[in-house]
Amino acid sequence: MIKPSLAKGTRDFGPLEMKKRKFIFSTIENIFKLHGFECIETPAMENITTLTGKYGEEGDKLLFKILDSGDYWGNAEKSLLPNDIIDSHKLTPLIASKGLKYDLTVPFARFVSMHRNSITFPFKRYQMQPVWRADRPQKGRYREFWQCDADCIGSKDMSNEAELIVIFDSVFRALGIQSHQIHLNNRKILEGISTLLFPHVSFITFTTILDKYDKIGWEGISKEFGENGIGELELKGLSKFLVQEPLTEDLLNDWKAHLQSNPLAFMGLQEIEEVFNLIKTTKSCTQVVFDGTLARGLSYYTGCIFEVKIKESGLGSVAAGGRYDNLTEIFGLKDVSGVGISFGADRIFDYLENQNLYPKNIVESTKVLVCALDPESMPFAFELGMELRNNKIETVLYPGITKLKKQLDFANANQYKLVVLMGENERKENLYTLKNMETGTQTKANLQELIQSIQLS
């Protein structure tokens, strides 16, 4: 006997959890579709060359790699010299040529590059699939989790960014959340500031340190910048940019004055202003925070960047995204800029679960249970099940003949509100007994009356 267990960091989803998850996924999907995004799917398995080198050194370590089939060791040995000292690092590329996808963005870039001739640009797609990371599992972090992405590729227009902000806001409102904040920054502003203030530190180092602001605060990042040779005076120059304030006309004007002499940073600010001008009359705008501390770890972002947090949730970001100008270039497709966002379905699930925010109707059962009370009644009960389903009523036929009490216990355990009984009397009278499990009342009805009663209840 094998003691049944789950692989570390993975989860089963039972019926109730699936109803809640489907509520989240369909809410997001409906809003994506309303904005004209088209669904695509890419495989779970990708050639490892598609994945490695796209997520930084840390990311490469977190890729799940799939062992080659057949005599992989025999094949690997041919590539090893007799005196080679084998280690995991050297062996992996010889025995694992495929991996599980780490996010949806890189496979999407691969998709766009491969199918470029059949795609009409600008191309708006959404994708809702699991991804895998060999992270240490902890609260809110899983090794298999779902991302829900929407990207528009082949357009540099800021109306895309504006629309994605509206989508962030629409989704969280539709999920019954009001305390979401959409943090917005622009990598051009960061790069402009970084180049001006810290010319001797690479931009990647700058964003990597800044990205930790959330976790380690000003003191923490000051220390790390210090270790990279940044003096106190320069740090003071940075501090005034690290604001988190509602995005308003006034704020934009202030920043324009600050950044006038820095062309790259100014361009980033202008992009944000363009976005602001499109959303300023919408209610979505009130949820937007200009966040100078927002850096985003991933190196491929080149313009506006987003992160959505829920106030006082204790969770990290529940959605994020940004513009990337060169993502498809690694797959041979140049000059195609894109912008996209991603919802972390699992963190949203955990939050709604903790706050008990699911609408009541999604977890309630509307099913009807049909019970045969003796063997002769079973064919009639079976036929009734078929009739009810023909009338679009979700119907469970209790499989088999057992004591009525046991069948009613089954109905209660599954929270079925209506039960139809079919026994000798019912057969003789050519009627059915409908039992309401909440009130306990029983009524007799012919087929038409029965269907009507069920549909009205």
Place this chain on the structure above:
Amino acid sequence: MIKPSLAKGTRDFGPLEMKKRKFIFSTIENIFKLHGFECIETPAMENITTLTGKYGEEGDKLLFKILDSGDYWGNAEKSLLPNDIIDSHKLTPLIASKGLKYDLTVPFARFVSMHRNSITFPFKRYQMQPVWRADRPQKGRYREFWQCDADCIGSKDMSNEAELIVIFDSVFRALGIQSHQIHLNNRKILEGISTLLFPHVSFITFTTILDKYDKIGWEGISKEFGENGIGELELKGLSKFLVQEPLTEDLLNDWKAHLQSNPLAFMGLQEIEEVFNLIKTTKSCTQVVFDGTLARGLSYYTGCIFEVKIKESGLGSVAAGGRYDNLTEIFGLKDVSGVGISFGADRIFDYLENQNLYPKNIVESTKVLVCALDPESMPFAFELGMELRNNKIETVLYPGITKLKKQLDFANANQYKLVVLMGENERKENLYTLKNMETGTQTKANLQELIQSIQLS
């Protein structure tokens, strides 16, 4: 630059393919739900101990194994003796402790065993997820493909089998297919016959050979039985059982006479008769073929077995299933019988594609394109997009200002039927121009009229 490519045996699904796939999945799902099955999901990754030994020796070879993270080689070396000769077979269990699921049934058995205390039996669940097999890719066979399963576990009643046959039939009819045949046999009949005729051949050998009847015919299986020591006379005894005939009362009576002296086989036949008595008045019954040659490769089946084929499709089975009495026992849960079916979504997809059977409305676009004709119009176009979406109209805002011709070409390429134009004139008049791309007509309308026109079109 990396030449973008897919891992062997895997596929991308573009927008049109996804619409077709969603049609198949939702058709199957709706029918599962109508019959009261509840959705669950299990992870893609399972501990390898959950998977190995469940699918026979061949199956074990086809499992995709996931390389352990970190210094797996260092860990493996500790288990190897200095003079051990390493080979793939010996190494795999030391470096790969997880695998990708091979089907949905074994993970479901693991699920039921793990969650037995929170499940009310009989438990009807459905599951629609990808599975992975390291098979040689060929026409209609993929390494990553989708199964759609429905099982009822914890009930021995034959109404389950009857209902699953109705589900097979309902699904294929709902997909617009009429030429499906539901092949039915019972492993007890096979075991009874096998024990009687070939007492010196194991039942597994018997079913393994019989299972090939479809591919290699009578001559082929005769040869293989011969190689297992079966003489011509015994083979002749078998041949009369290998019929494929519509399931009728007469056929059942004939067989009852044949099998009277064989208690196990007779019991199998009685199970089929019980099923027949429940479905005989339904139209589903006309699609059922009693198939004495049907064996099903998987060793866990113990009662009725099913396979659905589409006549003259050249495909193998498009759906299959059967009853298993002891599947959860390997995970420590005894005496829980179940019966289930599985639809092969990818073969069904290929068939509908080849026969062009998709309903026209699922591939047609109902989206509206909103075009801004000058930069000043963009905020108005953006706002209009929001208004239309508030009225549940799927709306694409063309991102950016470009020549009208280019925007209309974009609408045509995406088969959008309606385009709304927003330019200087429209702004001045506070009206919108609605262009019908099929007729070429243009009309002016205010917001309310516009929404109405779109909703009526």
